Amino acid sequence: MITKRNLVFLGAPGAGKGTIAQILSEKEGLVHISTGDIFRNEIKNETELGKKARHYVTTGGLVPDDLVAEMVASRLAEGDCATGFILDGFPRTLPQADLFETALEKIGRKIDLVVLFNAGEELLLKRLTARIICKQCGSNFNKIFMPPEKEGICDKCGGELYQRTDDSLETAKERLEIYNKQTAPLVGYYKEKGLLAEVDGSLGKDSTTPLVMEVVS
Numbered sequence: 001m002i003t004k005r006n007l008v009f010l011g012a013p014g015a016g017k018g019t020i021a022q023i024l025s026e027k028e029g030l031v032h033i034s035t036g037d038i039f040r041n042e043i044k045n046e047t048e049l050g051k052k053a054r055h056y057v058t059t060g061g062l063v064p065d066d067l068v069a070e071m072v073a074s075r076l077a078e079g080d081c082a083t084g085f086i087l088d089g090f091p092r093t094l095p096q097a098d099l100f101e102t103a104l105e106k107i108g109r110k111i112d113l114v115v116l117f118n119a120g121e122e123l124l125l126k127r128l129t130a131r132i133i134c135k136q137c138g139s140n141f142n143k144i145f146m147p148p149e150k151e152g153i154c155d156k157c158g159g160e161l162y163q164r165t166d167d168s169l170e171t172a173k174e175r176l177e178i179y180n181k182q183t184a185p186l187v188g189y190y191k192e193k194g195l196l197a198e199v200d201g202s203l204g205k206d207s208t209t210p211l212v213m214e215v216v217s
């Protein structure tokens with residue numbers, strides 16, 4: 001049983017946050033909240049939020065802070081998050097981190113730990129451009145590093161696998177640049193608060209999962 005149950009996973013796109021969050025949430029009953037997955041769903045379902053987010057998500061830009069913060073706050077207020085959550089892809093800017101802290105205070109909760117996944121840019125680009133995702137359940141695979149048993153088919157639910165349009169080389173590079181400019185300052189922000197733990201995200205899920213288990217235990 002892990003002791004730190006209110007978690008933020010921080011790291012560049014492709015650093016392994018989503019893959020490990022999925023493993024940990026299944027193992028430990030934490031709710032995996034991927035803001036990227038929520039946006040992709042809203043866009044697919046053509047909701048109001050989806051319409052507002054579409055342009056940013058498809059071009060690799062960031063959705064405006066207030067829109068994201070509001071969405072996360074309302075997701076966290078749902079009952080299933082009471083025993084713990086993993087935020088994957090949020091916060092992504094300093095204003096989002098501040099808005100989030102205020103929202104958590106209001107509901108009497110706090111972050112227990114921020115896990116930073118480290119990985120070099122060359123590997124990140126290789127992973128992103130070979131990544132494939134299940135249309136149905138959102139599970140991540142990778143043509144090079146984590147291929148599914150049957151090509152194009154999800155091992156978990158049999159759904160069809162596809163490549164995200166924002167995982168093209170050009171857009172992936174753009175997203176890494178945005179990460180370095182807008183998200184990387186959160187490392188210092190959470191370090192100062194004494195909340196940061198770092199893990200090597202370059203090793204692959206079998207080696208990185210135990211490292212994460214260690215820091216959240």
Ligand code: AMP
Nearest residue numbers: 035036056057060061062063089090092
């Ligand atoms: P991800 O699946 O985490 O790579 O997110 C995909 C896209 O969703 C990002 O490139 C952004 O356009 C949008 N997005 C996800 N999370 C956030 C966030 N916290 N702030 C702003 N935009 C976000």
